[in-house]
Amino acid sequence: MHSISLFEKYGGFAALYPLVGEFYDAVLDSDIVSYIFEPISMDLLIEHQTKFLAAIMGGPGEYNDEKLKSVHRKFEITETEWNEVVEILINTFSNFEIEVDDIKTLTNLINSKKALIVTG
Amino acid sequence: MELNVLNKLELIVAICDRDTLSPSYSSSKFKAIIGECGEAIFNLFEKKYKQFSKLQVLAVNTDASYSFTIQLKDDRTRKSIKITISDYDKDSLMIVGEDITDLKKLESTLRSYSSIMEKQEKSLVKMAYTDSLTGIANRRAIFKKFNEYTQNKNNTKGSICILDIDHFKQVNDVYGHDFGDYVLKYFAEKVTIELENDCYFARIGGEEFCVFSYSRDSAELNTLIDTVLNTIKDCDIHTPEQNMTQISFSAGITEYTKNGTTLDELLSKADKALYFAKAAGRCRVISFSTELFEKRDDILIPKFRKIER
Numbered sequence: 001m002h003s004i005s006l007f008e009k010y011g012g013f014a015a016l017y018p019l020v021g022e023f024y025d026a027v028l029d030s031d032i033v034s035y036i037f038e039p040i041s042m043d044l045l046i047e048h049q050t051k052f053l054a055a056i057m058g059g060p061g062e063y064n065d066e067k068l069k070s071v072h073r074k075f076e077i078t079e080t081e082w083n084e085v086v087e088i089l090i091n092t093f094s095n096f097e098i099e100v101d102d103i104k105t106l107t108n109l110i111n112s113k114k115a116l117i118v119t120g
Numbered sequence: 121m122e123l124n125v126l127n128k129l130e131l132i133v134a135i136c137d138r139d140t141l142s143p144s145y146s147s148s149k150f151k152a153i154i155g156e157c158g159e160a161i162f163n164l165f166e167k168k169y170k171q172f173s174k175l176q177v178l179a180v181n182t183d184a185s186y187s188f189t190i191q192l193k194d195d196r197t198r199k200s201i202k203i204t205i206s207d208y209d210k211d212s213l214m215i216v217g218e219d220i221t222d223l224k225k226l227e228s229t230l231r232s233y234s235s236i237m238e239k240q241e242k243s244l245v246k247m248a249y250t251d252s253l254t255g256i257a258n259r260r261a262i263f264k265k266f267n268e269y270t271q272n273k274n275n276t277k278g279s280i281c282i283l284d285i286d287h288f289k290q291v292n293d294v295y296g297h298d299f300g301d302y303v304l305k306y307f308a309e310k311v312t313i314e315l316e317n318d319c320y321f322a323r324i325g326g327e328e329f330c331v332f333s334y335s336r337d338s339a340e341l342n343t344l345i346d347t348v349l350n351t352i353k354d355c356d357i358h359t360p361e362q363n364m365t366q367i368s369f370s371a372g373i374t375e376y377t378k379n380g381t382t383l384d385e386l387l388s389k390a391d392k393a394l395y396f397a398k399a400a401g402r403c404r405v406i407s408f409s410t411e412l413f414e415k416r417d418d419i420l421i422p423k424f425r426k427i428e429r
Binding site: 016050061 | 200226237240
């Protein structure tokens with residue numbers, strides 16, 4: 001039996017909109033990682049964040065491993081920076097009352113991409 | 121006193137000289153976000169908004185204002201501020217800033233949703249018209265194609281052919297369904313290669329396929345399908361036991377000659393011709409004609425439904 005995705009469970013795009021908004025503000029507000037996101041235009045950044053978040057929550061967004069790797073390479077992202085963004089994401093999820101177990105599931109999913117992103 | 125209200129409301133507003141932009145008033149929020157009025161403001165606008173033009177500032181009058189959007193940082197967050205420079209009085213201009221960050225964010229998110237949705241929709245449409253096993257068009261697709269074709273009244277020369285793989289049930293029974301699926305895929309691929317550009321090819325049932333030619337009469341399509349049959353029956357297919365086997369098909373053809381004929385009517389005629397092909401020993405292509413029925417009605421029709429295809 002097909003179970004509903006986290007995307008559907010938490011209200012689809014209507015819920016994702018404020019979530020993306022908060023995640024966007026939070027990464028730009030971080031002393032550690034804002035410099036990475038600062039030069040990227042609002043449109044582009046929100047576009048990527050929407051597609052990525054919708055996709056990891058099992059919704060209709062998209063990303064692929066190759067692309068994830070190639071777009072992050074030039075930033076030479078370090079372990080510390082990675083941890084910061086993951087923490088921001090977890091905080092954002094908690095603020096939107098996503099259940100602890102679901103956050104764990106999402107965190108595991110995201111951590112499985114770590115090797116593609118952390119190159120610094 | 122009055123202007124303190126503007127500070128309390130945190131409005132981004134300034135009144136300044138028309139030419140020099142030197143301020144006669146600026147609200148505290150204006151100073152905080154944009155800075156002190158004057159030459160520096162011009163520089164900031166120029167830096168943040170590439171198309172900024174002083175000429176347009178000078179052209180501001182009671183009828184025309186000048187608006188543009190700039191991105192600034194307020195504290196630590198990024199803000200989109202819409203600047204409107206408008207007429208205040210004879211010597212001064214009013215500069216009003218409006219925080220449209222949320223609006224912009226909403227706009228960007230909506231844009232990315234709609235791009236996701238567009239993509240989704242495209243893939244759904246594609247899925248709806250594709251046979252998932254073979255990847256060629258499905259029954260729904262050929263009906264759509266036929267409808268499009270008949271919309272154009274000039275289209276009167278076309279033909280339909282139903283192809284049915286011979287002894288497919290035995291293939292499934294002897295070698296299993298996986299091999300059966302493989303045969304269907306193999307068949308779809310081979311026929312696609314052999315067909316020409318005026319042909320639309322779809323899987324319309326289990327082992328039943330349909331070719332719709334936009335430009336051939338039944339004799340011309342018959343010739344083409346005969347060639348396809350010759351190629352198909354010469355192909356060696358590896359069975360799961362690594363033996364070689366061959367397949368063939370039987371086909372029935374009918375022509376579209378009259379506006380208003382439906383695909384169902386044509387398929388039913390082609391199907392009758394197909395039964396003749398099966399009854400006459402399979403591995404052949406037969407075109408539908410009324411004579412065909414006159415001649416063979418008595419002999420073949422009673423047998424039709426008994427024949428195992």
